[in-house]
Amino acid sequence: MQWNTSMPSGSVPAVPADVALIERSRQRSFELHRLDPGRSEPPRVLTTTALKDHREPMERFMRIARGGMETLFGQIRDAGYVVLLTDTHGVAVDFIGNPLFDQDWRRAGLWLGSCWTEEKEGTCAVALANLEQRAITVHHAEHFRAPNQRLTCSAVPIFAPDGRPLAVLDASAMESPDDRRSQHLVLQMVRSAARMAEDANFLHEFEHHHVLRLARRRDFVEVSADGMVALDEAGRIMAISQSLREQGVLIADVGRSIEAVFDQRFEQVADAAQHGGYPLAMRYLPTGTQCFALVRPPRRRPIAAPAAPRPAAPAAGPVDVDALQAIAGHDPQMQTNARQALRVLDKGLAILLRGESGSGKEAFAKAMHEASARRAQPFVAVNCAAIPETLIESELFGYREGAFTGARAKGARGKIAQAHGGTLFLDEIGDMPQAMQTRLLRVLAEREVTPLGSEQPIAVDVQLICATHRDLREMVAQGQFRLDLFYRLNSVTLALPALRERADKALLIDRLLHEDGQQLYGRAVAITEAARGLLLRYDWPGNIRQLKNVLRTAMALSGGEAVAPEYLPAEVHGSGPPLLPPERMLSLGGAEADIDAEMPLHEAKGERGTLLQALKAHQWNVTETARSLGMCRATVYRHMQKWDIVSPNRLGH
Numbered sequence: 001m002q003w004n005t006s007m008p009s010g011s012v013p014a015v016p017a018d019v020a021l022i023e024r025s026r027q028r029s030f031e032l033h034r035l036d037p038g039r040s041e042p043p044r045v046l047t048t049t050a051l052k053d054h055r056e057p058m059e060r061f062m063r064i065a066r067g068g069m070e071t072l073f074g075q076i077r078d079a080g081y082v083v084l085l086t087d088t089h090g091v092a093v094d095f096i097g098n099p100l101f102d103q104d105w106r107r108a109g110l111w112l113g114s115c116w117t118e119e120k121e122g123t124c125a126v127a128l129a130n131l132e133q134r135a136i137t138v139h140h141a142e143h144f145r146a147p148n149q150r151l152t153c154s155a156v157p158i159f160a161p162d163g164r165p166l167a168v169l170d171a172s173a174m175e176s177p178d179d180r181r182s183q184h185l186v187l188q189m190v191r192s193a194a195r196m197a198e199d200a201n202f203l204h205e206f207e208h209h210h211v212l213r214l215a216r217r218r219d220f221v222e223v224s225a226d227g228m229v230a231l232d233e234a235g236r237i238m239a240i241s242q243s244l245r246e247q248g249v250l251i252a253d254v255g256r257s258i259e260a261v262f263d264q265r266f267e268q269v270a271d272a273a274q275h276g277g278y279p280l281a282m283r284y285l286p287t288g289t290q291c292f293a294l295v296r297p298p299r300r301r302p303i304a305a306p307a308a309p310r311p312a313a314p315a316a317g318p319v320d321v322d323a324l325q326a327i328a329g330h331d332p333q334m335q336t337n338a339r340q341a342l343r344v345l346d347k348g349l350a351i352l353l354r355g356e357s358g359s360g361k362e363a364f365a366k367a368m369h370e371a372s373a374r375r376a377q378p379f380v381a382v383n384c385a386a387i388p389e390t391l392i393e394s395e396l397f398g399y400r401e402g403a404f405t406g407a408r409a410k411g412a413r414g415k416i417a418q419a420h421g422g423t424l425f426l427d428e429i430g431d432m433p434q435a436m437q438t439r440l441l442r443v444l445a446e447r448e449v450t451p452l453g454s455e456q457p458i459a460v461d462v463q464l465i466c467a468t469h470r471d472l473r474e475m476v477a478q479g480q481f482r483l484d485l486f487y488r489l490n491s492v493t494l495a496l497p498a499l500r501e502r503a504d505k506a507l508l509i510d511r512l513l514h515e516d517g518q519q520l521y522g523r524a525v526a527i528t529e530a531a532r533g534l535l536l537r538y539d540w541p542g543n544i545r546q547l548k549n550v551l552r553t554a555m556a557l558s559g560g561e562a563v564a565p566e567y568l569p570a571e572v573h574g575s576g577p578p579l580l581p582p583e584r585m586l587s588l589g590g591a592e593a594d595i596d597a598e599m600p601l602h603e604a605k606g607e608r609g610t611l612l613q614a615l616k617a618h619q620w621n622v623t624e625t626a627r628s629l630g631m632c633r634a635t636v637y638r639h640m641q642k643w644d645i646v647s648p649n650r651l652g653h
Contacts, residue, residue: 021132022123022142029122029144032503038146043109043121046091051113053339054091057325061166062094064204065158065197069096069169072193076171076186082110084170086126088325089335090117093167108151110172119332119503121145125153129168131330131507133157135194137187139180152176154187156194159242161202161230164326169194195243199228202241203296206230209238210273212293221279221292231258235266252522261285273297323370327363329511330504337364337494344492345372346463350444352429352489353467355496357631358545361467362427364496369423374463377422382415385431385635392436397443399452416449416460424462429489430470430481431635441485464489499540499547508544509535512551513563525555526562534565538572542627608643611636620647 029035046054055062065085073083073096082097082105095112097105105111109121116126122144128136135156143149155170171190176182203211210231215221227244229237235258240250253261258269263283272280273295280293328338344351345368353361362381369379387395398414416424426432432440443449444464448457466489475481499505509532517525527535531554540546554567565573611629618624626636640646 018136021128021136022138025118025123025128025131026144028118033119033122035120035122035144037122037144040147042107042147044115045106045109045111046113046115048113051091051093053342054087054089054113055093057342058087058093058167061197061201064200065167065169066094067200068193068196069094071196072169072171072189073097075189079173079186080175081171081173081186084110084114084126084172086116086130086168086170088130088165088167089115089330090126090130090168091115104174108172108174109148110151110174116170117330121148124148125155125172126168126170129155129157129170130165131504133159133165133510135187135191137180137183139176139183140178142180150174152183152186154183154190156187156190158194158198158201159245161205161239161241163242163245166201167197169197198242202228202230202239206239207299209233209298210269211296212269213296214244214291214293216291218279218281218292221294225294226291231266231269235259235269237261248523251518269293269295270297323367327360327367329502330507331497331502333495333497334502334504337496340492340494341368342371346374349491350464350466350489351491352472352493353465353496354493355467355469356498356543357469358543359469359496359498360544361496362425363544364494365423365425365465365467368465369425369463372423372463374422378419379423379425380415380419381425381427383427384436385428385631388638392433393439394452396436397439397449397451400454414449414451416443416462417451417458419462420460422462424464426464426466428468428470428631428635429466430468430472430475431631434480434482437482437485441482441488444485444488499543505536506532508547509551512548513555516548516552516555517560520552520555521560523560525558525560528562528564531563531565531568534568534572538574608645611639611643612645615640615645615647 029037062085069083069085073081076083077098080098080101082095084092085094086092092110092112092114095105095110097110109116115121116124118124118127118131121127123138124143125136125138128138135154137152137154139152141149143151143153151172151174153170153172155168157165158167158169160166169190171186212229212231213221213225214227214229215225227247227249228241229244229250230239232238237250237254237256237258240254244250250261258264258266261284263285264280269280272278272293274297280295281290282293283290324338324341328334341351341364351368353364355361365381366379369375382396384392394412394414396414396416398412398417443460446457447461448459450457472481472486472490476483476486499508502508509527513527514524517523535547535550542549550569550572551563553569554563557567558564611625614625614629615622618628622636629636
């Protein structure tokens with residue numbers, strides 16, 4: 001069966017393709033990271049304590065990958081190679097080398113805890129495998145820093161079952177032939193070991209589900225499968241292995257029933273697993289071609305003891321940090337935020353996220369929830385700026401039947417009660433009315449909430465995460481935010497960088513092209529170098545939210561072909577109407593740039609003047625005004641009412 005006539009993305013690339021990637025990396029090392037190629041010290045090696053933060057999240061996968069690492073080392077040991085497993089931050093979390101050469105390995109930076117990132121080491125194989133998410137060899141002088149130029153390194157990324165980067169497997173040597181082609185076989189062996197670890201992780205992840213090992217030839221199905229498919233209890237495809245993902249096969253079929261993709265019913269698949277696991281002939285319906293499947297039955301789950309009553313606080317469980325690692329990307333500030341978040345999760349501390357509108361505060365909060373012991377419980381998000389002031393009390397605290405005119409017959413649970421046992425995310429906390437600030441402070445102090453119209457409090461246990469694009473300290477100084485609530489909320493404050501400040505913009509662009517391209521066209525969408533250059537130079541006042549919208553629109557306009565400059569909006573080209581400066585997205589207060597010259601000075605200053613100027617700039621279009629200021633329409637209307645700003649369209653009505 002021919003899954004795909006094009007070359008799989010995992011195949012060994014032509015040398016010119018590697019050269020192009022390496023050259024771009026060298027340019028970034030000079031221009032972006034401003035590294036000195038002649039710097040003589042070896043790569044940094046983390047302390048035992050710092051290394052522990054990188055190893056602990058990887059422990060389960062390290063155990064799974066160890067067998068593949070040992071097999072690889074046995075194949076290349078006599079040629080003088082060392083094997084490293086790094087996390088997605090480029091830190092070596094596992095290591096196998098000949099102990100006779102331990103001092104040499106350590107001096108070369110090929111050691112447990114060594115840091116191989118482009119920001120610190122410039123061009124190197126581990127960094128490129130992480131950044132480009134593809135296998136690559138960096139040989140001798142292709143390394144950016146002079147001390148690394150005697151090394152040859154072949155690195156292959158390893159992916160989780162959902163396609164997210166998980167680790168990098170690397171084989172490096174301090175002595176090797178000058179001819180780069182001598183490393184092609186080594187790269188293939190590293191690729192084979194990486195695939196072994198990837199598949200073992202897939203089987204472990206779905207040990208309680210039916211897993212199909214697919215092959216195009218019956219003779220190979222037991223020894224060399226083309227890929228694997230996991231089915232849920234209803235016979236729906238819940239995941240596919242990375243080998244199929246690289247071939248562009250079955251990606252769009254995740255979530256569909258087995259009968260909709262192959263000419264076999266789920267009952268027949270389960271029967272094949274139950275009766276000896278004989279190869280099952282199947283026809284792949286999208287192409288009408290034949291393949292064969294060996295079905296592994298699900299492992300029985302252990303019989304659980306009778307369930308005890310649910311405790312008020314969730315029981316601690318193993319932490320899954322994949323979500324936080326994925327959202328941190330390769331930006332140093334975001335990686336620091338992720339590490340700090342992991343340290344304070346499940347400690348009962350309120351967490352405050354600060355960042356411009358569109359910088360991903362809610363996504364980061366959701367990732368924190370997924371990485372916490374509360375991840376099986378609700379994540380409830382509330383945008384305090386989007387709820388009218390008259391409704392925010394009932395939204396947060398709930399109400400009993402008959403509490404007010406128009407109340408539901410059976411009352412309603414508030415958002416705080418809905419988040420019991422899980423995480424409550426209060427976005428734009430700076431826009432919460434002061435009366436509600438007082439009630440929220442009482443909830444945090446007493447850990448109970450009283451619905452409107454009720455005298456009976458309800459106990460609540462939530463992990464509180466708040467977010468704002470405003471300066472709460474300044475609001476406290478101006479009497480707009482309660483000081484005691486401020487101290488309650490900012491036990492831990494994490495500052496999310498604006499998109500223009502992130503060091504991994506290129507990676508974010510590629511990731512969005514991949515993710516949204518899969519949704520729109522079932523494959524990643526390419527981008528021309530000219531378009532990429534425009535995106536990297538643009539200031540992105542709307543941050544990640546704006547980038548997503550621009551790329552999704554460009555992909556739609558391109559029809560799935562490579563995104564070119566003509567598919568990008570005028571402002572990205574620098575020819576569109578001027579946008580409000582980023583400072584106005586941080587706070588309405590104090591933003592006085594570009595104030596209308598005809599406006600009296602006393603009126604132009606402060607929040608009212610800024611809002612009035614924005615409304616005039618957008619011809620009194622509230623939707624566009626809200627977008628430019630990084631707030632929602634309800635907040636704009638509320639401020640217009642507060643400051644007696646009336647649209648000219650409504651004068652005289």
